[in-house]
Amino acid sequence: MVDSKDSDFNTLYEDDMPLLEKTKYIAQNIYGANDIIADKKVSQQLADFDKNGYGHYPICMAKTQYSFSTDPLLMGAPTGHDIPIREVRLCSGAEFIVVICGAIMTMPGLPRKPASENIGIDKDKNIEGLF
Secondary structure, three states, X not given: OHHHOOOOOOOOOOOOOOHHHHXXXXXXXXXXXXXXXXXXXXXXXXXXXXXXXXXXXXXXXXXXXXXXXXXXXXXXXXXXXXEEEEEEEEEOOOOEEEEEEOOOOOOOOOOOOOHHHHOEEOXXXXXXXXX
16 A cells, blocks of 8 residues: 555756756666767756756756657667757746757747637627637
């Protein structure tokens, strides 16, 4: 029974670990990578996030679902690869950092003007403005 045992839960990394180190730790310990490849812009963004109080946020890795690498043709759980970091995004409301790896595409955001603003009811009580 669940109530009869103490939990042995541990997080993967400490919250106060710098974001670049968290990213590397995930890549090596979850995805079997040798290292990450982060250019100066990405490294500086992560350092700025750390400096501006976001360093305790967890990391969400966005990469292909087909492989532990960033290469969808390397199926399964290959080891010894490097994971290129293309971009990082701060999600301050949700309180996490998205690390975008390889050629993965992310879901688009909502448009500036939601479609619902064009929906209404005319004088004859017919709905108008639906797709």
